[in-house]
Amino acid sequence: MEQRGKIELPSQESALALSGEREENLKTLSKQTGALVVMRGQELMIQGTANQVTLxxxxxxxxxxxxxxxxxxxGVDILTARHALDSDRHDELKEMRQDILAKNRRGEDIRAKTFRQRQYINAIRTHDLTFCIGPAGTGKTFLATILAAQSLLSNEYERLILTRPAVEAGEKLGFLPGDLQQKINPYLRPLYDALYEVVEPEKISNLMERGIVEVAPLAYMRGRTLNRSFVILDEAQNTTAAQMKMALTRLGFKSRMVVTGDITQTDLPAHQHSGLVLAEKILQNIEDIAFCRLSQGDVVRNPIVQRIVAAYEKYEKK
Incomplete structure (x- = not known):
């Protein structure tokens, strides 16, 4: 027997926040519960079976x-909330929402959106070395950079070092315009983007000029010992075994390192093994080293990215 339910929302802003862009959230709610969900002004109308309306x-x-x-x-908030209902993790969900990492320059909260993201954040907070493996859009680099920036600004570390291997993914560095720094900047752009979310560009420039923030290719790390530093090695699937060992052994006293990568998107030549894959095999059970895995369910970009990742995973399993 069909039933109807109604939820009064306190303001137009809350109605827009719940509906999402182009009412995408209402479609997600409907897909997750089987109910017909419609927003009329500040009233959410729910129609379906008794179980669907209740859920x-x-x-x-x-x-x-x-x-x-x-x-x-x-959409990820909705999926995580549904998972919390199914697994009786409502208290954990509430704690996760209250754990605000920072506010971006638009005043919006930056926080974990999924339980696996929260595990990743907690691993970074409690381990000297954390590996995070997962597909594009899961927040691997972004969350690590936010935590690193906050740690630097609160004087927990003296330097923030962001690095990644400059592997030529279909492009030749020599054909790009400019000097060496200008040639490698496109590879480092995602790291800058995450920093700009929480730190004013002028301040970043000042910190870089003083050597407090360093964004550089992995090759620049050779021969150094990184003390009192927060280090992020991004795109680690593109390191060779030797490069990975070199990077990990740079870690000095009172330092922290996060290594991120997507082992399904390696740009290394076919004959070379990924240093990230090998590191996971060798270091899996070493004390004070954490390994976190994110999946398509943790994608927090445009919802279509989640569907793209899922489609590729399905195709690659054939």
Whole structure:
């Protein structure tokens, strides 16, 4: 027997926050619960079987600490909330939402959106060396950079070093315009982008001029000992075994390192093995080293990215 439910929202801002862009969130709520979900002004109308209406109502209520205050609800928030309902992890979900890493320059909260992202953040906080392996869009580099920037700004570390191997993914460095720094900047752009989310560009420039923030290719790390530093090695699937060993052994006293990569997107020549794959085999059970795995369910970019990752994973399993 069909039933109807209704949830009154406190403001137009909360209605927009819950609905999402082009009402994408309403479609996600409907897909997750089987109920028909429609927003009329500030009223959320829910229609379906008794179980569907009850489930949808519980799911929307579990998101209330976001939409009530006009905070943007994402599709990933809905999926995580549904997972929390199914696994009775509501308290953990509430704690995760309250653990705000930083605010970006638009005033929006930066936080974990999934339980695996939260495990990753906790691993970084409690381990000297953390590896994170997962597909594009899961926040591997972004979350690590945010934590690193916050640690630097609170004087926990003296330097922030962001590095990645400059592997030529279909392009030849020699054909790019400019000097060496200009040639390698495109490889380092994602690291800059994450920094710019929480630190003013002028301040970043000042920190870089003083050597407090360093964004450089992995080759620049050879022969150094990185003391009192927060180091992020990005795109680590493109390191050779020797490069990975070199990078890991740079870690000095009172330092922390995060190594991120996607082992399904290696740009190394066919005859070379990925240093990230080998490191996982060798270091899996070493004390004070954490390994975190993120999946397509942790993708926090445009929802279509999650579908793209899922489609490729399905194709590659054939």
């Amino acid at each position: 949808c109502t519980r799911l929307v209520r579990s998101l209330e600490d976001l939409w009530k205050y006009g905070k943007t609800v994402t």
